[in-house]
Amino acid sequence: MISSMDNSKIKTLLKLKQSKYRKQEQEFIVEGTHLVSEARLANVLIEAYSIEEKDEYIQVSEAVMKKLCNTDTVVKELGLCRMLSKSNLSDKILILDGVQDPGNMGSLMRSACAFGFDTIFIGTGSVDIYNDKVIRSSQGAIFKLNFLFGNVCDFVKTLNHKVYGTNVVNGIPLKEVRKEEKIAIILGNEGNGISKEVNALGLDNIFIPMRNTESLNVAVAGSIILYEFGI
Amino acid sequence: MISSMDNSKIKTLLKLKQSKYRKQEQEFIVEGTHLVSEARLANVLIEAYSIEEKDEYIQVSEAVMKKLCNTDTVVKELGLCRMLSKSNLSDKILILDGVQDPGNMGSLMRSACAFGFDTIFIGTGSVDIYNDKVIRSSQGAIFKLNFLFGNVCDFVKTLNHKVYGTNVVNGIPLKEVRKEEKIAIILGNEGNGISKEVNALGLDNIFIPMRNTESLNVAVAGSIILYEFGI
Numbered sequence: 001m002i003s004s005m006d007n008s009k010i011k012t013l014l015k016l017k018q019s020k021y022r023k024q025e026q027e028f029i030v031e032g033t034h035l036v037s038e039a040r041l042a043n044v045l046i047e048a049y050s051i052e053e054k055d056e057y058i059q060v061s062e063a064v065m066k067k068l069c070n071t072d073t074v075v076k077e078l079g080l081c082r083m084l085s086k087s088n089l090s091d092k093i094l095i096l097d098g099v100q101d102p103g104n105m106g107s108l109m110r111s112a113c114a115f116g117f118d119t120i121f122i123g124t125g126s127v128d129i130y131n132d133k134v135i136r137s138s139q140g141a142i143f144k145l146n147f148l149f150g151n152v153c154d155f156v157k158t159l160n161h162k163v164y165g166t167n168v169v170n171g172i173p174l175k176e177v178r179k180e181e182k183i184a185i186i187l188g189n190e191g192n193g194i195s196k197e198v199n200a201l202g203l204d205n206i207f208i209p210m211r212n213t214e215s216l217n218v219a220v221a222g223s224i225i226l227y228e229f230g231i
Numbered sequence: 232m233i234s235s236m237d238n239s240k241i242k243t244l245l246k247l248k249q250s251k252y253r254k255q256e257q258e259f260i261v262e263g264t265h266l267v268s269e270a271r272l273a274n275v276l277i278e279a280y281s282i283e284e285k286d287e288y289i290q291v292s293e294a295v296m297k298k299l300c301n302t303d304t305v306v307k308e309l310g311l312c313r314m315l316s317k318s319n320l321s322d323k324i325l326i327l328d329g330v331q332d333p334g335n336m337g338s339l340m341r342s343a344c345a346f347g348f349d350t351i352f353i354g355t356g357s358v359d360i361y362n363d364k365v366i367r368s369s370q371g372a373i374f375k376l377n378f379l380f381g382n383v384c385d386f387v388k389t390l391n392h393k394v395y396g397t398n399v400v401n402g403i404p405l406k407e408v409r410k411e412e413k414i415a416i417i418l419g420n421e422g423n424g425i426s427k428e429v430n431a432l433g434l435d436n437i438f439i440p441m442r443n444t445e446s447l448n449v450a451v452a453g454s455i456i457l458y459e460f461g462i
Contacts, residue, residue, distance in 0.1 A: 103334055107448040114441035137448070144443070210345035211462055212375070217338040217368070220454040223447070227455045231442055 001053075003061035009047075013068050013080065019128040026083045028130035031069050035140060036079040042143035049078045055072050060211070070132040070140040083130065090118035091182045092229060093161060094146035094222070097198050098125040098189035105129060106137025108187070109225035115230030117185075120145055123152035125189070136171045152186065153197050159184055164206045165194050166221065170205030174228055183229055187222045232284075234292035240278075241291070244299050244311065257314045259361035262300050266371060267310040273374035280309045285292040301363040314361070317377045321349035322413045323460060324392060325453070328383045328429050329356040329420035333449040336360060337368025339418070342454035344372035346418075346461030351376050354383035356420070384416065384428050390415055395437045396425050397452065402438030405459055413459055418453040 002010060013029060015021040022028050027046065031038055039045040051055035051065050057077070060068075069075045094117040099105050105127050105184040112120055122129055129135075135142055148155070156163050166187055185206070188194035208216065208224055216224075233241060244260060246252040253259050258277065261270055268388050269324055270276040281288035288308070291299075300306045324346040330336050332438075336358050343351055353360055360366075366373055379386070385392050392413040417434070419425035439447065 107451055110447055111451055113443065114439075114447055116442050139446070169433070194390055209343075209456065209462060211347050212344065216341055216345055216454070217450065219448065220342055220451055223451040224455055224458045226441065231440060 001059040001061060002064055005064065005067060009058070009230070010068070013049075013078075016080075017070070017132075019131070020059055022083075022128070022130045028081050028083060028135070029068070029070060029132070030079045030081055030135055031075045031077075031132065033077045036077045036137065038140035038143050039079045039081045044081045044084055044143065045079050046082055047080045049080075051067055051076050071136075077182055084146075085148060087148075088146075089159075089161075090116070091144070091161075092117040093119045093121060093159070093184040094226065095121040095123065095152055095163075095184055095186040096126050096153065097123040097186055097193070099187060099193050099218060100127050101190055101218075102127055102131050102133035103137045104190065104217065105134045106141075107219035108222050109134075109138040109141040109145060111219070111226050113144050116227040117230075118145055119148065121148045121150070121152070121155050123155075124150065125195075152195070153201060154200070156184070156186070156201060156203075163203050165198065165203040166204045166207070167194050167199055167226070168207045170204070171205035172223060174206055174208050177228075180227060185222070185225055185229070187218055190218050232290040233295055234293060236295065236298060240289070241295055241299070244280075245321045246308075247311075248301070248363075250362070253314075253359070253361045254355070255409045259312050259314060259366070260299070260363070261310045261312055261366055262302060262363065266366065269371035269374050270312045275312045275315055275374065276310050277313055277332045278311045278312075281435060282307050302367075305314065309365045316375075316379060318379075319377075320390075320392075321377070322388070322392075323348040324350045324352060324415040325411045325457065326352040326354065326383055326417040327417055328354040328417055328425050329423070330418060330449060331358050331421055332366045332449075333358055333362050333364035335421065335448065336365045337370070337372075338450035339453050340365075340372040340376060341371040342450070342457050344375050346457040346462075348457055349376055350379065352379045352381070352383070352386050355381065355384075356426075373404075383426070387415070387417075387429070387432060387434075395435050395440070396429065396432075396434040397456070398425050398430055398436045399438045400436070401434035405439050405456060407438055408437055410460060416453070416456055416460070418449055421449050430461075
């Protein structure tokens, strides 16, 4: 049983709490029994850790586990996972242009998974998807999707999908948008919406008709659109 | 300018950080210029506080303001508000049976407001809607809705609305549900869904068709349903 924080494995795991090490190592951590088994199913689990003595698990002390985890609740298992990225694109693509809130990012992953948007393009300026809060709120959807990363404008120019923005100005009401076979939806930042550069591409925009002039939470608005084009 | 934490007004405001005092006094606090002006528009603003010298504001020191607020960011204005509750019901009602996450609660308020569900029934066991995180994520929607509180089963029995649960077992696919004029939608707890007592009422259930067996975030699922019945 590992009980020392100086153990080299533990030191490596602790480093992975930082985004830059995750990127460098192409590895990340998931917390909790459910996510560890989802990671195993997805074939991305490198090593599993437990506070109990179990086959195929590296045992660590409760103090070490607590140090490794980000939640206040007691976590019994933890998984070290490898990042995977395939270059092939699904017919339905979700493009995130600066979504910053981990909860929104995780919720959007769940919705993308539920409605068949299997490729998510994570634009520069979005929150790190391997952040523990994102992983937690994704509820395992993170293992079922393919992620690509980079500049949204550059990516959009390479697509032969019909690409829609979600700028409310001059938008087409959601129910009136034609259901294309190959479609990509761009969602913007919580506060500022879609970036100027992306708006400058002159894409068609979708909007969701609402009473008053209220806006919706970006995960909610995005999910309603994914639902309409979904499955 | 008030600079002492011992000032009686400040002491009262500090007490309102606790749910039980909010309930007792029927008052709550909102943070930030935007929410203070929304509260004023909604005619529920009792007093406004600012770190600057301004007409119709009680000036407080920055240290006092920091103590009163729950965010790390600098807040310039704060409003003391009264709770309002009207007994009349809108044609569309959202019923929350144990929604616990403040972000979900706030998002659902925004969606309810956007899609015309002007009455929200907050069932026992749901998060306190006057919690600062709920108010923040409601983005002002909290001032445009009417809230009722109590036991969900008791409330449902008094309604002549068509009431739908959202238990996925034996549910009707959302797109096939008849659009009734008077409708109420019940959403359950993040982890456990709708409570046993409510399920025992034998209501019709709605479900959102999804690939795999993934579930959606409750604010997302709820908002998709409100959208379908909306405006």
